[in-house]
Amino acid sequence: MPKRIFYVSVMAAHTTDLDIRAIVSASTIWNRRQDITGLLLATRTHFAQVLEGRAEAIAAVMERIRSDDRHRSIEILVDVDAAKRQFGRWAMAYLRRDDCSQALEQMHMARDPAQAQAFMSLLEALSIDLASEP
Numbered sequence: 001m002p003k004r005i006f007y008v009s010v011m012a013a014h015t016t017d018l019d020i021r022a023i024v025s026a027s028t029i030w031n032r033r034q035d036i037t038g039l040l041l042a043t044r045t046h047f048a049q050v051l052e053g054r055a056e057a058i059a060a061v062m063e064r065i066r067s068d069d070r071h072r073s074i075e076i077l078v079d080v081d082a083a084k085r086q087f088g089r090w091a092m093a094y095l096r097r098d099d100c101s102q103a104l105e106q107m108h109m110a111r112d113p114a115q116a117q118a119f120m121s122l123l124e125a126l127s128i129d130l131a132s133e134p
Contacts (some may be wrong), residue, residue: 002085003055005062006078006116008108009071019070024094027061031091036061039093039123046104047071052085052118054066075108077116086124093127 002097020042031037036053049065051058066074107115 002052003058003083004050004052004078004080004086005058005076006050007074007076008046008104008116009064009074010043010108011045011047011069012072012077015070020094020096023068023070024092027092029091030061030064032058034061037088037090039087039090039095039127041095041097041100041104041123043096043101043104044098045101046108047106048100048104048107048119048123050087050123052082052087073108075111077107077111077113078120086120087127090127095123095126097126116120 026038027040030053031053034053034057036051036057038049038051041048051061062076065071103119107119
């Protein structure tokens with residue numbers, strides 16, 4: 001059964017749009033090889049990411065994420081077994097939504113799993129308009 005995690009982190013001040021594009025590009029390749037699916041949301045101050053896949057593959061990618069200096073203060077808000085993938089269409093979908101900065105900051109501070117689950121549903125709705133990967 002696939003695992004699903006959702007985390008929020010604080011973006012490092014030195015992180016640029018070019019850095020984010022590099023993250024998405026490298027993650028897409030890595031995730032395809034590891035059968036990981038998910039979505040990365042970036043705002044001007046935070047990242048939020050949903051990852052889905054085998055527990056071992058998720059653990060390996062989280063190790064890489066924790067060592068990345070482009071963000072800090074990673075808070076895993078959801079860590080569950082998932083009967084079905086919520087973001088299975090993408091190795092790594094990407095959304096840039098600066099209008100979500102305040103919501104992510106509040107979620108990061110509150111560490112409320114129910115709020116995080118609701119936010120993941122919003123991300124799923126927002127991702128419907130994204131083009132499928134080739």
